[in-house]
Amino acid sequence: MTARLLRILLLSFLTSNLSLPSIAQTTAPAAGSVAPAGQAAPVLTVPPDTAGTRAGWQLVRTIALPQPGAASLDRRGNLYVTDRQHNLRQYGPDGQPLNTYSPPLPGHVMQVEAWNTAKVLVFYDDRQQALLLDRFLSPISELPLTSFLDGQARVMTLAPDDRFWLFNESDLTLRQLDPTQKRFTITTPLDILIGRSRPDFRFLREYQNNLYLVDRVGGVYVFDNLGNYRKKLPFVGLTYVGFRGDELYYLAADGVRFFHLYNLTERVLPLPVAGAQQVLVSDQYTYLLLPAGVRVYKTPGK
Numbered sequence: 001m002t003a004r005l006l007r008i009l010l011l012s013f014l015t016s017n018l019s020l021p022s023i024a025q026t027t028a029p030a031a032g033s034v035a036p037a038g039q040a041a042p043v044l045t046v047p048p049d050t051a052g053t054r055a056g057w058q059l060v061r062t063i064a065l066p067q068p069g070a071a072s073l074d075r076r077g078n079l080y081v082t083d084r085q086h087n088l089r090q091y092g093p094d095g096q097p098l099n100t101y102s103p104p105l106p107g108h109v110m111q112v113e114a115w116n117t118a119k120v121l122v123f124y125d126d127r128q129q130a131l132l133l134d135r136f137l138s139p140i141s142e143l144p145l146t147s148f149l150d151g152q153a154r155v156m157t158l159a160p161d162d163r164f165w166l167f168n169e170s171d172l173t174l175r176q177l178d179p180t181q182k183r184f185t186i187t188t189p190l191d192i193l194i195g196r197s198r199p200d201f202r203f204l205r206e207y208q209n210n211l212y213l214v215d216r217v218g219g220v221y222v223f224d225n226l227g228n229y230r231k232k233l234p235f236v237g238l239t240y241v242g243f244r245g246d247e248l249y250y251l252a253a254d255g256v257r258f259f260h261l262y263n264l265t266e267r268v269l270p271l272p273v274a275g276a277q278q279v280l281v282s283d284q285y286t287y288l289l290l291p292a293g294v295r296v297y298k299t300p301g302k
Contacts, residue, residue, distance in 0.1 A: 056300030057272035060285065061095035063294040068277075071289060073242070074114040074135075077282040081294065082109045088122060090137055093285055095296035101137040111203065113157050121158040128153060130164065143179055155204040155213070159225075165211060167201050174213065174227055188227040194218070202239040208261070212248070214238050220248075233259070244281050251279045256286075272297060 069082035077093035086109050088101040101122075110125035119140060122131040130143040143164070145153050151170025159165055163185070164177040172194060176186035203214035210230070211223040220233040220241060233248075235241075241250045247258040255270040256279050271279070271288065278289040281299065288295045 057286075058298040059272075059295060060298055061296040063091065063095055063097075063296065065089070065293040067291060068289045068294055070109045070112045071278060071280060071287070072112040072114040072120075073280050073282050073287075074120070075117060077285065078114070079280065079287055079294070079296075080112050080114045080120060081289070082112065088112065088120075088133070088137060091294075093282060095285075095287075095294070099137040101133060101139075103131075111155055111157065113205070115205075115207075116158050116160070116162075119158065119162075121156070121164075123153075123156040125153065125155075130156060132158075148177060148182065148184070149175075154201050157204045157206060159206050165204055165206060167204060167213060169201065174211075174223065176227060186227040188223065188229070190221075193221065193229060203241060205241065205243070207243045207248075208246075210261075212241060214241055235259070240278055242280055244283070249279075249281055251276060256281065269300075 065081065065083055067084040069084070069086065071079065071081040073079060078098065079091040079093070079095070080088060081091070082088050086103065086107060088109070089097065090099040090101075092098055105127070107124035107129070108126040109122055111121070111123040113121040113123075118134070120133040120135070120137070122133065123129075124131070128145040128149070130145065132140040132142075134140055145166070149166070149168060151168040153166040154169040156164060156166040159176070162179070164179065165174070166177065167174055167190075172189065172191045174186075174188040174190055175184050177183075178185045197218055199218055200216040201213060202216050203212075205212050206225065209225045211225065211227070213221040213223070215221060216237060216239055218232070218236065220235050220238070222230045222233060224230055235250060238250050241248050243249070244258070246261050248261055249256055249258045252268070255268050257266055257268050259266045273288065273290075273295070275290055276288040277291065280287040280289075284299060286297045286299045288297070
């Protein structure tokens with residue numbers, strides 16, 4: 001009887017005072033996870049494989065275009081780029097000239113967005129106007145933001161449903177504009193996210209149901225397609241980001257860096273020449289925007 005009582009007491013002590021050891025989480029948070037603005041999403045950088053990379057670049061064409069400005073690619077691989085007179089020029093995937101749009105009124109082009117299958121957006125920040133062109137660069141419609149917005153739009157992009165996203169730097173809000181209903185359907189305040197920093201927003205783009213807002217000072221803010229904040233990517237000093245498949249890419253000192261949106265790894269592709277101001281990558285070609293023009297290369301391995 002005494003031995004049985006001792007076994008009961010020992011079992012009670014073990015179950016009440018001891019617990020199984022916990023297993024530490026060693027994997028990075030998923031790309032869809034939410035992280036506070038002060039805590040950037042983790043990035044695992046893969047060392048660049050430079051062996052033969054520079055030798056693998058094949059120059060296809062050189063486009064003489066002094067001081068190229070805002071640029072974009074469409075789904076067919078066509079290149080859209082502004083010149084120093086703010087004309088919009090369209091080139092085929094291999095750099096062959098196709099069309100040119102010359103605005104009747106001069107204006108500074110802050111952003112060009114050509115990813116929509118049927119429309120090209122040209123945003124003039126100085127006169128707060130959005131212009132929609134078709135694939136032949138013929139005007140479709142104009143949208144004066146001063147008729148809707150009490151403030152100053154800094155960057156703007158076109159959503160897949162033909163609504164517009166913009167950042168109002170006057171009140172630090174991210175907004176979605178429905179031109180059919182002529183009203184803002186979504187407003188997301190960013191003052192808490194930004195805090196006391198002095199941001200310098202340069203680019204806005206919706207891709208794969210996420211919205212990417214590029215702050216040259218703080219990094220890349222990521223929102224879902226309803227304007228809800230998700231996380232911040234720790235890429236500072238940027239004025240533009242591009243997308244190719246499941247990767248976000250940007251120009252860095254050591255080449256083009258590709259960041260995988262879902263497994264959070266990063267790889268580097270060294271460029272054939274230095275001095276590029278911007279880089280765009282399609283399925284087959286890479287476009288380097290240089291002070292004297294655009295160089296079109298066949299991407300290594302393509």
